[in-house]
Amino acid sequence: xxxxxxxxxxxxxxxxxSTGFEGKSVARLDGLVIFVEGAVAGDVxxxxxxxxxxxHAEAKVIEVLSPSKERVxxxxxxxxTCGGCKWQHVDYQSQLQxxxxxxxxxxxxxxxxxxxxxxxxxxxxxxYFYRNKLEFSFSDKEWIIExxxxxxxxxxxxxxxxxxxxxxVPQRWDKVLNIEECFLQSELSNExxxxxxxxAVEEHLPAYSQETQSGYFRNLVIREGKQTGDVMVNVxxxxxxxxxxxxxxxxLTKKFxxxxxxxxxxxxxxxxxxxxxxxxxxYGEGIIHDKIGxxxxxxxxxxxxxxxxxxxxxxxxxxxxxxxxxPTDVVYDLYCGTGSIAIYISDAVKQVIGIxxxxxxxxxxxxxxxxxxxxxxxxxxxxxxxLLTKETEWKERYASPNVIIVDPPRSGMHPDAVEELGKMKxxxxxxxxxxxxxxxxxxxxxxxxxxxxxxxxxxxxxxxTYHIECVGKLVLKSV
Numbered sequence: 077x078x079x080x081x082x083x084x085x086x087x088x089x090x091x092x093x094s095t096g097f098e099g100k101s102v103a104r105l106d107g108l109v110i111f112v113e114g115a116v117a118g119d120v121x122x123x124x125x126x127x128x129x130x131x132h133a134e135a136k137v138i139e140v141l142s143p144s145k146e147r148v149x150x151x152x153x154x155x156x157t158c159g160g161c162k163w164q165h166v167d168y169q170s171q172l173q174x175x176x177x178x179x180x181x182x183x184x185x186x187x188x189x190x191x192x193x194x195x196x197x198x199x200x201x202x203x204y205f206y207r208n209k210l211e212f213s214f215s216d217k218e219w220i221i222e223x224x225x226x227x228x229x230x231x232x233x234x235x236x237x238x239x240x241x242x243x244x245v246p247q248r249w250d251k252v253l254n255i256e257e258c259f260l261q262s263e264l265s266n267e268x269x270x271x272x273x274x275x276a277v278e279e280h281l282p283a284y285s286q287e288t289q290s291g292y293f294r295n296l297v298i299r300e301g302k303q304t305g306d307v308m309v310n311v312x313x314x315x316x317x318x319x320x321x322x323x324x325x326x327x328l329t330k331k332f333x334x335x336x337x338x339x340x341x342x343x344x345x346x347x348x349x350x351x352x353x354x355x356x357x358x359y360g361e362g363i364i365h366d367k368i369g370x371x372x373x374x375x376x377x378x379x380x381x382x383x384x385x386x387x388x389x390x391x392x393x394x395x396x397x398x399x400x401x402x403p404t405d406v407v408y409d410l411y412c413g414t415g416s417i418a419i420y421i422s423d424a425v426k427q428v429i430g431i432x433x434x435x436x437x438x439x440x441x442x443x444x445x446x447x448x449x450x451x452x453x454x455x456x457x458x459x460x461x462x463l464l465t466k467e468t469e470w471k472e473r474y475a476s477p478n479v480i481i482v483d484p485p486r487s488g489m490h491p492d493a494v495e496e497l498g499k500m501k502x503x504x505x506x507x508x509x510x511x512x513x514x515x516x517x518x519x520x521x522x523x524x525x526x527x528x529x530x531x532x533x534x535x536x537x538x539x540x541t542y543h544i545e546c547v548g549k550l551v552l553k554s555v
Contacts, residue, residue, distance in 0.1 A: 082128040092119040095174045099542030110135050116166050118144030146170040157221050159246035161540035172197050175544040179512045179534045187516030192529040203539040204259040206384050208300045211350050214283035214293040215240045215252035239283050241273040265298045272296050284314045295350040302385040306364035307334050310377045312341045312350045325358040336360045339377050351378050371419050371448050379440045387537045392420045394533045398549040399506050401425050405478040415441025422450045430455040464496035481506045488514025498525025505550040528553045
């Protein structure tokens with residue numbers, strides 16, 4: 077049978093067969109594979125073709141003709157527009173199954189690993205209100221979506237001379253959706269969001285405009301200590317206007333006694349980042365605290381902390397269990413960030429040496445170690461690749477590691493770093509990954525140095541998204 081030729085804009089009826097990479101579902105039409113956004117395995121849908129190539133096409137659902145048994149009712153009215161919860165229409169247990177299969181597919185197809193035990197996925201106890209941080213953006217032009225269910229580009233209109241506070245339309249940093257309710261952080265977060273927007277409108281304080289390089293409000297960042305109850309409100313502005321911030325702080329602290337600190341980051345740069353050139357503290361200490369296990373962590377406005385506190389504890393507990401530490405162990409914690417894993421495992425080992433590129437993260441790590449009275453953690457600042465290949469004098473100060481923990485970014489480890497890691501011949505490597513594909517790639521490279529993946533534990537940190545973390549235990553089988 078001749079394969080059907082599709083073109084952009086074609087409307088086709090499809091039966092969805094499965095869920096593929098990055099959460100896109102898979103259908104076939106006359107032998108042509110079509111990746112469909114917004115569908116669920118088992119759906120029969122009407123879809124609009126967005127891209128058409130010789131071997132595959134991409135499409136987006138515009139109508140569900142017959143829903144899958146795995147499809148559920150939407151909770152959020154903004155679904156499909158802000159890009160934050162792309163799987164909210166999928167039953168949570170089905171989400172876990174899809175994510176578990178994604179780990180299996182990556183390990184087997186990319187890593188060529190066939191005999192590792194892939195344990196049942198650990199789901200999140202909270203499917204909603206699980207994030208401890210949310211970042212909202214201001215705009216002087218509210219973007220109003222027009223019929224998002226029938227379009228591929230979220231086309232709409234701008235409400236000029238307005239103040240919008242919410243999320244950017246996916247891939248459109250110049251367009252902001254006005255959000256009044258989000259189910260990712262907390263009810264308190266929503267109330268603070270709406271109060272800050274109302275204050276901006278009432279006080280006639282404009283949102284920052286990239287076009288004119290003028291305005292006041294840029295971002296609102298809310299951080300919560302999920303285990304402590306601490307709440308930080310960080311208002312990012314283009315100008316430093318103490319009178320405005322003092323008035324806003326008064327409004328917020330009177331209405332929300334739960335708030336423990338209020339900060340103003342002033343960002344005079346063109347770049348759209350929620351980090352200031354300097355910051356002023358208007359209420360509280362300028363920091364909050366949260367806990368992972370029995371360890372407490374200090375969190376500043378711009379420091380990194382695991383976004384899902386409750387699941388981070390489960391993730392770290394798996395890493396600790398896989399490592400099976402002894403009191404005499406020396407551990408290298410590579411890509412250590414703010415030292416949360418190092419501090420979490422410190423009571424089980426002799427010494428932990430953490431390595432991280434970002435200097436502010438190292439400072440946070442040292443502060444958190446001191447806060448917990450920990451003296452057996454040391455942190456080094458530098459590029460891991462260089463510290464393992466060229467700037468190696470630090471190794472002379474420490475014993476060889478019994479266990480190495482790596483927690484790299486989504487891109488995985490640099491090949492040179494993998495090579496040096498393999499040459500170190502540590503008996504065990506515990507690989508904490510936020511991307512199964514790069515984990516599988518790096519594990520395959522480490523197999524050339526005698527390492528075998530013994531077991532893998534998937535952990536869901538971000539419900540209603542296609543992202544999945546996993547912890548892999550690699551054991552040195554040959555030298």
